[in-house]
Amino acid sequence: MTHLPDRTDPEGAIAAAAKLCSNRDRWGADDVLGTLNFLDEAKRREGAALVRRGTSFSLAQSFDGNGPQKGWRRRTNPVHTMLDTGVDAERGTQGFPHGIGGADDVVFMPLQASTQWDGLGHIFDHGQAYNGRRAGDVVTSEGDRVTGIETTAGLIAGRGVLLDVGRAIGTDGELPDGFAITVEHLEATIAAQGPSAHVGRGDLLLVRTGRLTRARRDIAQGLGWGDYAGGDAPGLSFTTAEWLHASEIAGIATDTWGFEVRPNEFDVAFQPLHQVAIPHMGLFLGEMWDLDALAADCAVDGVFDFWLTAAPLPVTGAVGAPVAPIAVK
Amino acid sequence: MTHLPDRTDPEGAIAAAAKLCSNRDRWGADDVLGTLNFLDEAKRREGAALVRRGTSFSLAQSFDGNGPQKGWRRRTNPVHTMLDTGVDAERGTQGFPHGIGGADDVVFMPLQASTQWDGLGHIFDHGQAYNGRRAGDVVTSEGDRVTGIETTAGLIAGRGVLLDVGRAIGTDGELPDGFAITVEHLEATIAAQGPSAHVGRGDLLLVRTGRLTRARRDIAQGLGWGDYAGGDAPGLSFTTAEWLHASEIAGIATDTWGFEVRPNEFDVAFQPLHQVAIPHMGLFLGEMWDLDALAADCAVDGVFDFWLTAAPLPVTGAVGAPVAPIAVK
């Protein structure tokens, strides 16, 4: 069973996990793709074969000013403004010929504002980035000059598999805040969901906790997002690091702000599983995905794998990027 | 053969084409999806079945400050800035515990800056938006309140088909600026490319002109983007409107800034084909797509159709949106 970490020694626990889970130099000193190396053409063929009905699901949350961000470390919600509008066009102020009118727009947004992938330059361990590079050699004020998210353009399409831990383990489909999803919970969910839920090399793993469902219910009741961004949440236990490594998945995404359980499982800690997963494993982490519609469908038909495309917006040098994932069953 | 429009009467030609090509009320008065209605589950099954090798291609251009935009109507290139960096993390200025460091970033960008879909609120005809709505009822300063791009989230995944008109008709794979692609050119390309190039209901049609290839060559020679954004270019002739309508495609994208030929084919004109395609047909137009790597592959294996996912970033109320399309063969 899961070995609980020593709550007083995050640094020791992180170092130990990092040693066990390191993919440093696994794909060569120049590698910039980390676990995306597991996602190969065979996996894409396998994923495409999962399209049986042709039903598609957006896994993206909204990108707008009504999002959960509260400004922590300048993570605000997106601000969308218009450069031209239909009202202008209708009034005839635009100066175009023969009756044509147009509308254009612009957005200002932190790249972690809504549904997103963390890039490999997003987290460092003691000044080191993925593959043993010095953090300052990778990400300067000019952006990630080595592992910028654009290096992954075109790759993230393959077999997706949903582990609906909220439904399998939780109450009414949801895990409570602070619930640490352990290996046992993951395995129990796989077992409960049946053969389509197997997880292996090159898969894109989606873990639903129900946290977003709860946030939405709160919003509907006028309570707002509360602490969805940065507050307590269910999530992956630090103890899953080795399982995540051994599974050889290409990426993992959750319906929470921060992927791992919050509060974190050490007395003084901040996202310790990130600190192992990104710089040591080179694992791609997705956050703030909307898994609810897909999960509802999977619960009905009992099929938990599907084709998944989740190409990050290739902002050059980005250490993370918004994504509009589409699953097709 | 193609009837050339009267160069002196764009307004008449547009009105005539609009009448012939209207999809108004075709899917009901409340419809917000236009030609995406053609893209159904069967089409997705057909598309997924096209994955034979599992090879994937990004069809996105870069999103950065080195792009082609020159500020016309405030369309600038994206500006990407960092909120935290690896240099900070390495130096230890971030204040996080146990050796974790992080990098975050933000972007400011016009939604038409790089690879993008035009939404149905992007263009109006005489103050009317898609489905006969008043433009000012649809797009105000608060954005597109009816046909915002978020209404399409999850839908744009299906069969893609490439018509490499540049290779089929052009010289050295490229069409010259000002070259108007007519129905005859499209049909000749289909014929030249063979059976995988058939175009029909629900397809996502990609038309390569070679304009981006030329821009890249200029850049490599130190000449910069030149007038890629807004200048002369090959593109669809105004005369293709009826063919586009009759084909019942779900969307069409090109490797040019503006989809249609420039200069436009009337003495005084600005994007007249847009004026028919968007407000009257409800056709989704993609611009500034990078079709080169995909086209090179198709030229080799002679297969011109594939599984295409191109979900726009669902910025609420957007009249267009950046997209990171992935084709898989």
Added chain:
Amino acid sequence: MTHLPDRTDPEGAIAAAAKLCSNRDRWGADDVLGTLNFLDEAKRREGAALVRRGTSFSLAQSFDGNGPQKGWRRRTNPVHTMLDTGVDAERGTQGFPHGIGGADDVVFMPLQASTQWDGLGHIFDHGQAYNGRRAGDVVTSEGDRVTGIETTAGLIAGRGVLLDVGRAIGTDGELPDGFAITVEHLEATIAAQGPSAHVGRGDLLLVRTGRLTRARRDIAQGLGWGDYAGGDAPGLSFTTAEWLHASEIAGIATDTWGFEVRPNEFDVAFQPLHQVAIPHMGLFLGEMWDLDALAADCAVDGVFDFWLTAAPLPVTGAVGAPVAPIAVK
């Protein structure tokens, strides 16, 4: 004494006040300056002569992410990000010669985010802007094409006079939220403050309520800004419109978010005094000014007038603009 408005008829009250207070055509049909026309060279000479000690006071609040804005109508707090940093420079990643290093930065901010002037294009009455212009002829998506704030560049320097109503009328220097400052309160404050507090043609009038003092105390106690932006506040009564008009002041600024008392004095209302002051009087309104240090000094020396410079940042076409006012005594 002050006539209280009929709480159920804001539209009637506004129309009546507008008629009494209109400056339409007072300075010609082409006028774009409104009450700034009152601020002439003689007034500047009078203002400069008020510099006795040479002590200067910034009247600006901070411009940063810790401000009071909560996103209402997309009014967010400013987001300041770095393009280059000292950390980069010190590490040597910038690529400059002979040891020079640099830091640059960028800001994204609503122009009403912090200390600001409302321009004449900021508020309309029944579709009419200042001087009887149609609102849509003045402010389109391209900005204010007639009365853009840049038209005032260089003008706003003259005699400032502080009415510290908080100190004169309030308790412990502050007025409670919802306190409507009437003509009687203004006159009583002038009388209490003595001869230096006279208010007349061309003056820049500053009215301190103490609302910012209270917000700062709340912040110091960990309560945050609360509803400083958009919530209840003391402020000018609707009934002061005629006095403001008759005084022929060039502009008026307060230490509150919205200048006038909130809740507004009608059953259903939104900023009715703005609706008279801006489009009918052409009066320049300043909001979110920090009057505390200046007021403390005035309370000590009993001198309430000073030399005031408050040039808005001349963003072309802006309907309001940030300002960093300096008072010198």
Added chain:
Amino acid sequence: MTHLPDRTDPEGAIAAAAKLCSNRDRWGADDVLGTLNFLDEAKRREGAALVRRGTSFSLAQSFDGNGPQKGWRRRTNPVHTMLDTGVDAERGTQGFPHGIGGADDVVFMPLQASTQWDGLGHIFDHGQAYNGRRAGDVVTSEGDRVTGIETTAGLIAGRGVLLDVGRAIGTDGELPDGFAITVEHLEATIAAQGPSAHVGRGDLLLVRTGRLTRARRDIAQGLGWGDYAGGDAPGLSFTTAEWLHASEIAGIATDTWGFEVRPNEFDVAFQPLHQVAIPHMGLFLGEMWDLDALAADCAVDGVFDFWLTAAPLPVTGAVGAPVAPIAVK
């Protein structure tokens, strides 16, 4: 006479000048104001006494998308967009009561985009910031945490003096690009302009080269800004460092992009005078000021000193800031 620097040894010349001109520890180890310490209350009294006619002059260039920036190091021109417009208000889409309508706006801009002050965190010498601080201790991705421009709020108001070197030394009022203004040129201009042009402790010195006049003429002729931003220009010679230091001025501003002459006066160099002036002298440098209207007035009345207010927009942590200076004579 001026000693010309050894063109091949910028690093040696900078080190020598830095040693001669250092103000390190002059105002204590905690000082954040540099040469603004010279601007005292007596100087403000002197400045205010210069207001004779009450005529005011804006010294700000425009802040808009038509500016000179070309994207170097992500310095773009400001982008101003509307959150609400008069067109919306007139059409009645805003949802406000009793006929009130509103317009709001937002700006995205590099802080060095137009008329600006360089803060003390803007330039470093071999990893050192002003007063011997390590650059990385001062300016991180979170901004300037020590000498942020907000520390100067309220201070920059005093006696301004214009040296119109363009008129005194140039041809038709303009110096050619590459013209290095030496001490001799400054002294000759002072002598030519007469007693009101004396420069001393605490003054705000404005140096007009005529470069902006030339840019404007080019724009009027359809040639655009050309290389105004970052290209060749007249400007202060590196050899003026000691004079600037000895003069004990509080700040200096020019009508050029970069204050010092360009090309710089060494074979391989980038802004070497900045490297002495900012980190060693703590001198405030203003760039892209519009001195033309003021200069024309001074040429007529022969009075070259005036009251000057030039408060930077106090963006917290900024290493430079836009400013809307007003001179009053």
